[in-house]
Amino acid sequence: MAVTESLAEEAHGPAGAVHEGILRRQSARESSARTYARALPIVPVRARGLTIEGADGRRYLDCLSGAGTLALGHNHPVVLAAVRQVLDSGAPLAVLDLATPVKDAFITELFRTLPPGLAGRARVQFCGPAGTDAVEAALKLVRTATGRSGVLAFTGAYHGMTAGALAVSGGAPEVQAARLPYPQDYRCPFGVGGPHGAELAARWTESLLDDPKSGVPLPAGMILEPVQGEGGVLPAPDDWLRRMRRLTADRGIPLIADEVQTGVGRTGAFWAVDHSGITPDVMVLSKAIGGSLPLAVIVYRDDLDVWQPGAHAGTFRGNQLAMAAGTATLAYVRENGLAERAGRIGARLMEQLRADIGGWACVGEVRGRGLMIGVELVEPEGTGEPAFGAGSAAVSRGGAEPLDHGFAAGPSGGGSNGSHGSYDPSAAASGMKPGAYDFGAAPSGGERTAYDSGAVPSGGERGAYGFGAGPSYGERGAHGTGAAPFETRPGAYDFGAAPARAPRPAAPRLAAAVQRECLRRGLIVELGGRHSSVVRLLPPLTISDEQTAAVLDRLTDAVAAVARADERHGPHGARGHDSGPCPGPGTD
Structure with a gap:
């Protein structure tokens, strides 16, 4: 590489001097809008497949892949x-x-x-x-x-980042499009997750379109x-996509x-x-x-x-x-057949990640589809900013805040570390409990047949939804989210007490720390999600089995290092007396 050789000759010194000089000039001359360069202070000079070599002589495994641009990796022969x-x-x-x-x-x-x-x-x-x-x-x-x-x-x-694309993106500063709920498990906007969360999202969309007073022409x-x-690497359920198509x-x-x-x-x-x-x-x-x-x-x-x-x-x-x-x-x-191969490798990667890092309390969920994988980092003991702000359905383990109509904030569905709320058949029995909806006997138009807004008693008596009229959604586990399956029949869904592991607040500080630890170990990863708390893997489809194992080892080691450091020091350098450590695998 002539460019690399000329840089080395010009430096008349260690490769690190060339590396640092280029980074200094970038900082001085390029726009403050630059992003990846801030979190990834590397200077690539050679690349092939999954591997990048920097101007400092270090080699990296690239699981950023140009934000998914490099299906075949860097400089593939074809x-x-x-x-x-x-x-x-x-x-x-x-x-x-x-x-x-x-x-x-x-x-x-x-x-x-x-x-x-x-x-x-x-x-x-x-x-x-x-x-x-x-x-x-x-x-x-x-x-x-x-x-x-x-x-x-x-x-x-x-x-995207142009005006029209921004207007239909989630972070638009001005609303120029009607926003609809996107189904997800761990931080379901309805506090449900799984097939029922997807059904609620679909019904919301249908109601918006068919209500002449919705304000949306x-x-x-x-x-x-x-x-x-x-x-945040959120796979849409296949049945929900089919519902949107219909x-x-x-x-x-x-x-x-x-x-x-x-x-x-x-x-x-x-x-x-x-x-x-x-x-x-x-x-x-x-x-x-x-x-x-x-x-x-x-x-x-x-x-x-x-x-x-x-x-x-x-x-x-x-x-x-x-x-x-x-x-x-x-x-x-x-x-x-690289698409099918990506599906197989991705499934193995997610399964192994759940086994290796799923036990850390700071890992909220491992999810994805194929070679689009995300690891969400969360605050181990519920400290920090809430996931969606006040009134969020993403409640911490300490208890649930009441929602409108007397419901307690319910489960969000989980991945490797989350669990769906339990099915409560008694709630769908002959008598409606306070705080229960029943859609089981609803006509095809979705008209409610019963509603009781009575408050949920302080003892945590459960309210219920019945979804008998809705379509049957497949298990989210099929999408690689690791979510627990639901028992589904017309009747009730438990919106009562929070699950054993309710979603904790997002932890962008821990995600950034994992990204840094990955880079130290020669692994390039991206951050994403609403709060930049999701570590993302986008390796090329040509990644070998040996490289897959190396990526897994480096990411697992980086997460463990961050979790252990957080145990010792906490979010502000030292944990308060009321904040326990970030429990590791096998701890409660």
């Missing part, structure tokens, strides 16, 4: 060969939207991978170079096609991530699937929507489809293609090198 072929051919590198053999090959390979219901009638629009550009194009497309302007989006979503589209990545199709609302990070085999299927079998109306694609180079497209149903010539454009939409690299990547993943 990608390099495809890029060299275009460079050596003398072909133009930027062609706007002109037809070229390189583009034709890319579209052919892309369409070969699409969900069957879309592949036969798909259109593709090449956008700007980033995923956020494709999100903007998708929103513009459905607004043009429907003549409507509103959009349905989900809490915790991340769709019929929208131009619904946008969702099949797995929320930046939101709700939108029945009402003429285009469904947009944001597969920017989940696509190209990442979750164990080529596209994450393939797990549920749904066919979106629009798919937003970027990151891995460019084979490590900038490329973003939307693929959509042909009847939505009502744009006039020039209605959407972008200077860099004809990037030939990215298309060549993307074609090579898509074909390699498809031909070598």
